[in-house]
Amino acid sequence: MSNEQYLIVSYFFVGVLSIVIAMAAYAFLRRPLAGLASAFPNRNLASVLKKLFPAGLVLPALAGFLSVSYQSCHQSYESIIADRSYLVGKNQQQISAICFFLMLAVLGWGVVVLLSLVTQPKQPGPGADGEPNRR
Amino acid sequence: MSPQNLAGFVILLALSLALTFAIWALVSKSLEGLLNQALKLPDGTTFYLRSFLIGLLLAACAGGFGTTFNFKPSDPFMEYVWRVAAGVQEVCQFFFGFLLGYLILITVLVAVLRAKHEQ
Numbered sequence: 536m537s538n539e540q541y542l543i544v545s546y547f548f549v550g551v552l553s554i555v556i557a558m559a560a561y562a563f564l565r566r567p568l569a570g571l572a573s574a575f576p577n578r579n580l581a582s583v584l585k586k587l588f589p590a591g592l593v594l595p596a597l598a599g600f601l602s603v604s605y606q607s608c609h610q611s612y613e614s615i616i617a618d619r620s621y622l623v624g625k626n627q628q629q630i631s632a633i634c635f636f637l638m639l640a641v642l643g644w645g646v647v648v649l650l651s652l653v654t655q656p657k658q659p660g661p662g663a664d665g666e667p668n669r670r
Numbered sequence: 671m672s673p674q675n676l677a678g679f680v681i682l683l684a685l686s687l688a689l690t691f692a693i694w695a696l697v698s699k700s701l702e703g704l705l706n707q708a709l710k711l712p713d714g715t716t717f718y719l720r721s722f723l724i725g726l727l728l729a730a731c732a733g734g735f736g737t738t739f740n741f742k743p744s745d746p747f748m749e750y751v752w753r754v755a756a757g758v759q760e761v762c763q764f765f766f767g768f769l770l771g772y773l774i775l776i777t778v779l780v781a782v783l784r785a786k787h788e789q
Contacts, residue, residue, distance in 0.1 A: 560724050567720060570713030623671060624738040631736035635764070638728040641721050642771045648717060649779050652709070653786065 538616040542605075545626050550600055553633045557596035560637060561589050564644075571648060575655055584651065591647075592640055599636030603629045675739035678750045682737060682757040686730035689761065693726055693769075701776075708780045710787075718779075722772060729768045733761030 536544070568588055572581035605615050605625055615621065671679075701722065705715040737757035741749055 560728075563724060564717060564720055567713045567717035571711060571717055574711055574713070620671075620738075620740040624740060627735045627738055631732045631734075634728040634732035634735065638725050638732060638764070638768055641725050641728070642768070642775065645718065645721050645772070645775050648714075649775065649782070652714065652779075653782050 538619050538622060541619065542616055542622055545622065549626055549629045549633075550597075552630070553596040553600040554593055556633060557593040557637060558589070560641065561592050564588075564641075568644075568648070571652075575651065577655065580651060584647070588644070591644060592637065595636040595640035596633050599632035599634070600629050602632050602636070671739070672741075672743050674743055674745075674750065675741055678739045678741075678754055679734075679737075682754050682761075683730075683734045685754070685758055686734040686761045687727075689758075689765065690726045690730045693765070694723060698722075704776070704780065708783045718776070725768045725772060726765070729764035730761055733757065733764040736760055 565588070569585055572584050575581045603625060698719065702715060702719055705718050706712075709715055709718075734757060737753065737760060739750070739753055741753070
């Protein structure tokens with residue numbers, strides 16, 4: 536495989552990999568988030584959170600992948616494809632950036648869930664007639 | 671990638687994952703108890719525990735993949751060791767950043783929800 540072929544194949548492979556990693560994180564967190572959302576009295580908020588969650592993981596992963604540039608220091612295309620180890624290093628940087636952006640996204644979703652929990656009105660206790668429990 | 675470079679990379683990744691699981695084993699039980707106490711929602715506990723594990727794994731991969739091994743087979747052994755050490759340092763930085771963010775998040779969560787439950 537020539538270096539140019541390697542560049543094309545690896546670029547699209549890592550691009551697809553970014554989506555796969557994001558979807559794996561989504562699959563791992565989907566059920567607990569859905570369970571949490573179903574506990575919210577506000578159905579619209581629950582629906583919005585559940586629908587935005589996959590996008591909120593896939594987009595940061597793609598942003599991480601796209602944030603790595605091959606043309607640093609104004610290198611020409613010929614000099615980029617001349618060195619296979621440079622291409623491998625860039626692929627590793629892309630995967631590293633994907634993981635970093637996804638890590639930030641997971642933390643960000645933690646904050647979103649926290650805010651959703653905090654802003655929910657108190658649920659009425661069992662046996663109460665719509666009145667919140669008071670001590 | 672030469673076999674030596676590949677071996678260096680695999681060792682770095684293995685060390686990163688070992689660190690991840692060491693932190694997980696150390697913290698997961700107490701964190702689960704704390705979340706159960708603060709959230710009072712089993713799904714909430716699962717969500718934050720899984721977020722913690724995913725965040726640790728992503729931090730390990732971000733640090734591990736961020737280090738490139740492009741030595742020649744004739745390069746001395748210690749060059750590989752220093753590169754692995756540099757990689758572990760990067761992994762530790764990512765762990766530090768993630769743990770800091772997560773701890774702030776959990777502290778705010780516990781403080782705010784405790785105040786809410788006491789109302």
